[in-house]
Amino acid sequence: MAGSVDNPKIDKPGLVRALGRFLSAGQIIHETEALRPYECDGLSAYRQLPLLVVLPENAEQVRQVMQCCHQRGVPVVARGAATGLSGGALPLADGVLLSLARLNSILDIDPLARTARVQPGVRNLAISEAVAEHGLYYAPDPSSQIACTIGGNVAENSGGVHCLKYGLTVHNVLELKVVTAEGELITLGGAALDSPGYDLLALMIGSEGMLGIVVEVLVKLLPTPQRAQVLLAAFDDVSKAANAVGDVIAAGIIPAGLEMMDGLAIRAAEDFVQAGYPVEAEAMLLCELDGANEEVSAQLARVRQQLLDSGAIEVRTAQDEAQRALFWKGRKSAFPAVGRISPDYYCMDGTVPRKRLAEVLLETSRLSQQFQLPVANVFHAGDGNLHPLILYDANQPGELKRAEDLGAAILELCVRVGGTITGEHGVGHEKIHQMCVQFSAVELEQFHALKRAFDPQSLLNPGKAIPQPKRCSEYKALGGDTLIPPSARTGGE
């Protein structure tokens, strides 16, 4: 039978034949069981089998895939390592899922220019590993860096624990090669520090696979600091820890990283990796300082005193490099650690002004009681970027819905205090309704007009990231906090 179940206009066998002209049989997956591993990303509450998956091996094949899909009006969803937490790589039933996983070569390293040219499927950590021998590293370090790809990082403008001082993906990428919706290869940015005309490089970064497919990335590398040292401060009160964050920065120090974990997260991480965390504490901060040897020594003393003045009950300095690595390991494995203590968890990603952190954490804990679901907090405190992890059990009827409602309430709280619904994970499929809270109808219309400038037929990741204003009026008509979670809308997929 020609035509997929959902979209009779798409001739699946015809599409497979057309793709087969330039892809080998092993590069096209179209049988249901083989498609199963591709049905979701890191936000596994939402699942959808794609029409088919393609695995191109070079930029030219990506271009051909896009041309082929463009001619046939078939939508395309890009996929890196699928660690995304907003359903950005959630497939479409009538669309092609384009995996960039096989474009995984580091093409060039230029130690003098401090750049690396890589394909999109290269893992984030692999870049730093490859350039370490030159005393360089790639700064943005999402906690998922062992697995996530640079292409996914570009699409989400990902951050990490070192972004407070060294910036997000947008601050560390010089050039992108991108295949457009029509299948044209373009270059944005360059090896120089700027390029003529509009800053399309910045626009492409964080555009969630909606404006083009990234096929090559020139990243900026930084020199490894002479010394990095981490302080661990324990608090008997979450608010004190939250306020200490602002105090450190107000003292004129920009730490390389300033992360916070609450009691629940501390204990889960400690059980998981035995990092030596203070399991009795209600909250803890990890504060990394880096720079020249003498500089770090001086700052350590200042920050230690500041943390004590802000009410820390204990401040420890990592004794050696191994202990420093262990302190960070606990932080970086906090999500999976929380995953061990609950059947499911749902990770939120709002950002708020630093000064509102204590208040937002308090209100989150009140909401947690109201919705009767535990919440663990482990997040990029220096940037005010919260990650409440909502613990739930998808097998309990109604719990997913309750988790979504609680998540939505937290995000709307973030907007209310002058923040945003997403700091680094993207809107994707997940937060599409909360976009209506953050943006007006004319702003959303401007986003759509911008999208049409790149993708007039709306073939790239359609339906994600930017809601239709009409949907928003329906959403708002249902009244302030009454929420339609994506799962309900799509009929419990």
Next chain:
Amino acid sequence: MAIQSQNISQALQQALADAFEQAQPLQLRGSGSKAFLGSSAEGQPLDVTGHRGVINYEPRELVITVRAGTPLGELETLLAAEGQMLPFEPPHFGAAATLGGTVACGLSGPRRPYTGALRDFVLGTTLVNGRGQVLRFGGEVMKNVAGYDVSRLMVGAMGTLGLLLDVSMKVLPRPEQECTLVQELEPGQAIERANRLAATPLPLSGACYDGLRLYLRLSGSGQGVEAARRSLGGEALPADDPFWSRLREQELPFFDSALPLWRLSVPATTPPLDLPGKQLIDWGGAQRWLVSEVAPETILQAAARHGGHARRYRGGDAQSRASTLPAEPVMKLHRQLKQAFDPKAILNPGRLFPEL
């Protein structure tokens, strides 16, 4: 005062809405300090300098939100009083320069390669698009990926996509200490040295070669700067030497010429450019200033050959082509974006590129 500004922003919105209605092109005008840059826009002048003042400044948050007509000098004085600064060290090119004009031109100073460009510190904007609609993107928080990054898109767009009403920027503490070291070198050696040093963990915040000497600026904590100074050696400039501000404002003797001044933006490791005229190298090699009478094509080609681009900054024949254009498929995206923000082409037509 606040009410007055409110009125001004409404008046600006109304002016754009009317212009949209009548398809009347507008020439957005700040202080005019950067009128020499790019081509001149066609249309009726619209003065935006009345829309000034700080909306929100919280030193603890490292964020400031100001109306676009606010003079850059005023803003910097305010920040300095709190021990903070605009990290991208923007050139003013005139005492009345506004923040809005600086953002629209996307100008960053000597600190650019080490601390970041203007666009790196933009957190949010309120703008009026070519339909006369007021839109807010981004915000005052450090990380925000909700929606496309329209705020950064405004940087360097020269007012062709929207009229900026206000801008939120990330600011940083001023460095505790600064010190400039000077050393005589050949041009090739200077470029090589600036790049080698940038690949080591030194607190570099400027690297400029004036044709004879390499100037290296160090900024950071007292201990960090001292340690770096010891390891680098070289002669130190007096602490009050205005070298960097004169470089930033193009007041060094190098810039004092009747001949056209060109800016070439090239990869930092590009060897000395073989072009007639005199050159000054900034941004650790990534920004080359050229004073030369040679034909524009020759300069544009040299920049392209090295993977960069060029633009005539001052002087020269206004009729001749004076900047590298984006490649055609990228230019097509420019046209479509212009259409998306300003469908009747009322905003600064021709200011950035003749066809936009």
